Amino acid sequence: MKILIIEDEKMLAESIKTLLVSKGFEVDTAFDGITGQEYASLGVYDLLILDVMLPCLNGYQIARKIRNEKSGIPILMLTAKSALEDRVEGLNSGADYYLTKPFDSRELFACINALLRRQGPQINELICGNTSLDLFSGTLFCGKNSIRLSAREFDVMRLLMQNPEHNLSKEMILAHVWGYDSNAIENHVEVYVGFLRKKLTGIGSNIKIVAIRRLGYHLEVQEIC
Structure with a gap:
């Protein structure tokens, strides 16, 4: 399973990556919106963990671009923006789940597992x-x-x-x-x-x-x- 993390806080991105790798996931990271968009458009990832406040392109813009490409990749939006209007915009832009910072690693893994289960059997x-x-x-x-x-x-x-x-x-x-x-x-x-x-x-x-x-x-x- 390959996961892409798009997060400009490098320490946080690397911490999440370490957690996911310990659970057997293969993980790539991108630290700005344009690079993250290029990675996501490759179509090789099983899940996208996406921050909202990013340089160059924000998370909402990236999610919309991904959905406009007809990609069904699960998107977990991970952000400090917790207001109702922010969550609504995130979901409307194409996110499948909106998790606010700070978060518990157990909730993060529960969200990831739930989103991956929706994908059904994996292509081998x-x-x-x-x-x-x-x-x-x-x-x-x-x-x-x-x-x-x-x-x-x-x-x-x-x-x-x-x-x-x-x-x-x-x-x-x-x-x-x-x-x-x-x-x-x-x-x-x-x-x-x-x-x-x-x-x-x-x-x-x-x-x-x-x-x-x-x-x-x-x-x-x-x-x-």
């Missing part, structure tokens, strides 16, 4: 063309052929398969797979895309990782002669 594989990616084993399958991916290969491949119609820039892939604080450079993306291309060819996949100059990478289904 991604499919594109004649190829599937098993999310539990990190294995690519194509007919009777299969190949296990390394952790980085899996993260890059999953990101591409979750966004098959979108060009993902090297910067976006770096931020999502390696993290903003990483020393990784764009060449790392190129190297792992190269690894994945070889593995896809090796199992007879009809999907191709296409590079578009200045825009990034996306998947295309190719006809196999």
Whole structure:
């Protein structure tokens, strides 16, 4: 389960992240509205924890943008703004639950569990063309052929398969797979895309990782002669 926290109070964001990681969640953080919006638009998260008072874009604006994209990701709005009109605006903008600061960690986990339960059974594989990616084993399958991916290969491949119609820039892939604080450079993306291309060819996949100059990478289904 992947959770995105958009919170400009870095100490609070890291504290929540530590709590969630201890419960087995995979967590990313963003500290301003624009970065948070970019992360949320990737469509790879199971839950969004969203502050209201953020630099660049506020939480209400982010929630509206997400809902305008027809995304059904659960949104837990976490904020110090506790007035009735604030809660109403939060819910009307697309939040599923409005939790005010300060909060008890038990209530936070109860809200998260309740929102995730609404999602029903979780998808355990991604499919594109004649190829599937098993999310539990990190294995690519194509007919009777299969190949296990390394952790980085899996993260890059999953990101591409979750966004098959979108060009993902090297910067976006770096931020999502390696993290903003990483020393990784764009060449790392190129190297792992190269690894994945070889593995896809090796199992007879009809999907191709296409590079578009200045825009990034996306998947295309190719006809196999």
